[in-house]
Amino acid sequence: MTPSKRAAREPRRPYHHGNLRRALLDQALATIRADGVDGLTLREIGARLGVSRTALYRHFADKRALLTAVATEGFRTLRQQLVTAWEQGGRGDAAFYSMGVAYVRFAVANPAHYRVMFGGFVDPQAQDPELATEAEGAFQALVDALATLQKDGAFHSDETVLMARYVWALVHGVAMLGIDGQLRDQGGVEELMRYAFERLRTGIRTSTA
Amino acid sequence: MTPSKRAAREPRRPYHHGNLRRALLDQALATIRADGVDGLTLREIGARLGVSRTALYRHFADKRALLTAVATEGFRTLRQQLVTAWEQGGRGDAAFYSMGVAYVRFAVANPAHYRVMFGGFVDPQAQDPELATEAEGAFQALVDALATLQKDGAFHSDETVLMARYVWALVHGVAMLGIDGQLRDQGGVEELMRYAFERLRTGIRTSTA
DNA sequence: ACCTGAACACCGTTCAAGT
DNA sequence: ACCTGAACACCGTTCAAGT
Numbered sequence: 001m002t003p004s005k006r007a008a009r010e011p012r013r014p015y016h017h018g019n020l021r022r023a024l025l026d027q028a029l030a031t032i033r034a035d036g037v038d039g040l041t042l043r044e045i046g047a048r049l050g051v052s053r054t055a056l057y058r059h060f061a062d063k064r065a066l067l068t069a070v071a072t073e074g075f076r077t078l079r080q081q082l083v084t085a086w087e088q089g090g091r092g093d094a095a096f097y098s099m100g101v102a103y104v105r106f107a108v109a110n111p112a113h114y115r116v117m118f119g120g121f122v123d124p125q126a127q128d129p130e131l132a133t134e135a136e137g138a139f140q141a142l143v144d145a146l147a148t149l150q151k152d153g154a155f156h157s158d159e160t161v162l163m164a165r166y167v168w169a170l171v172h173g174v175a176m177l178g179i180d181g182q183l184r185d186q187g188g189v190e191e192l193m194r195y196a197f198e199r200l201r202t203g204i205r206t207s208t209a
Numbered sequence: 210m211t212p213s214k215r216a217a218r219e220p221r222r223p224y225h226h227g228n229l230r231r232a233l234l235d236q237a238l239a240t241i242r243a244d245g246v247d248g249l250t251l252r253e254i255g256a257r258l259g260v261s262r263t264a265l266y267r268h269f270a271d272k273r274a275l276l277t278a279v280a281t282e283g284f285r286t287l288r289q290q291l292v293t294a295w296e297q298g299g300r301g302d303a304a305f306y307s308m309g310v311a312y313v314r315f316a317v318a319n320p321a322h323y324r325v326m327f328g329g330f331v332d333p334q335a336q337d338p339e340l341a342t343e344a345e346g347a348f349q350a351l352v353d354a355l356a357t358l359q360k361d362g363a364f365h366s367d368e369t370v371l372m373a374r375y376v377w378a379l380v381h382g383v384a385m386l387g388i389d390g391q392l393r394d395q396g397g398v399e400e401l402m403r404y405a406f407e408r409l410r411t412g413i414r415t416s417t418a
Numbered sequence: 419a420c421c422t423g424a425a426c427a428c429c430g431t432t433c434a435a436g437t
Numbered sequence: 438a439c440c441t442g443a444a445c446a447c448c449g450t451t452c453a454a455g456t
Contacts, residue, residue, distance in 0.1 A: 055421055120328065155415060169382030173377070204364050229439090261441050264439080267438085420456090422454080423454090424451105426451080434442100
């Protein structure tokens with residue numbers, strides 16, 4: 001009846017879909033956010049977009065390829081948030097902590113999306129070049145920040161990539177514990193992050209040991 | 210023809226299966242190890258055991274319950290290996306490192322099993338009491354070791370659980386990176402573990418900062 | 419080129435029925 | 438109690454056919 005409804009049920013629109021690939025990706029993301037990765041079915045995605053359930057295969061080779069694209073987008077977003085935190089935080093020690101918080105916050109705010117990125121749904125090896133590029137880009141944001149802090153003499157001058165892997169493993173671990181609900185007590189994630197970064201800087205061994 | 214074949218195709222064995230629950234669990238573990246979690250189908254498990262595909266429901270409520278049991282067994286094994294590493298290592302600082310290595314080694318040696326434990330396949334909250342017990346037991350092994358090292362004055366006397374979460378997050382992160390193939394260069398996991406535990410003790414900040 | 423509907427070979431799960 | 442076979446409601450994917 002209403003004009004908006006008319007557009008929604010318009011039966012004689014030929015096919016096409018503006019940008020179907022983009023719409024499929026967005027719908028996949030929304031479904032994953034709502035129902036988790038297991039709740040994602042290609043048929044439902046098509047149905048929600050008013051498109052045949054095989055239309056998707058014009059844009060993605062298979063379900064795995066769709067998930068790879070979802071993961072790629074996740075790494076792109078993550079890198080942006082890391083870079084923003086670093087730059088807006090002043091590119092110093094405080095900004096380094098902000099990056100860690102931004103990382104964990106992304107994971108906790110988008111747990112299902114984060115699992116697609118790291119849950120073994122996409123080929124571990126970076127078979128997909130775009131995925132590899134974005135994943136390396138996110139990691140590089142951390143490497144760059146650490147290199148700056150090393151140049152300023154704030155951090156030890158160990159091999160930067162090794163140090164970056166160490167920090168990455170830490171925030172990745174905190175994020176996973178947060179997602180798994182193992183830090184369920186109120187403010188558990190934030191408390192652990194504060195503690196982790198303080199001890200990350202100073203170590204857990206006593207000076208007398 | 211051979212006696213062994215006769216036993217395999219014996220048609221008039223009534224039903225039962227000795228300990229079907231145990232056999233189902235073992236078969237699930239073997240399948241997961243070979244084909245990953247996605248490759249696990251209840252029908253194939255039944256077929257491999259020469260049992261109807263619905264026999265499983267006499268022992269597990271559904272597929273999720275089977276995976277929960279798999280995860281529970283994983284935590285039990287993990288705890289045993291952590292305790293063994295700690296005790297055989299001499300319950301000191303070197304043993305603490307051995308625990309970390311044992312943890313990561315378990316994950317890397319059993320990647321699919323490890324993913325069942327932490328990949329969101331089982332209820333994040335510990336709905337299953339047995340799973341909760343075993344998961345807490347594995348964590349407690351780390352807490353106990355840290356408490357000893359604190360009592361000996363080797364480590365800072367921060368809240369032990371918080372420190373344990375910090376260490377857990379770190380080894381968990383290293384394990385995940387190792388499983389995801391992100392430390393692909395030869396000896397990448399071992400190198401990262403050595404570096405991580407050295408810096409875990411002493412921190413990454415320079416003393417002049 | 420892009421999309422469709424029917425069809426294929428799978429799933430997990432239920433249920434009446436057998437011993 | 439424990440197990441079975443048939444059936445149900447789903448999947449991802451293929452493919453000949455339409456515009």
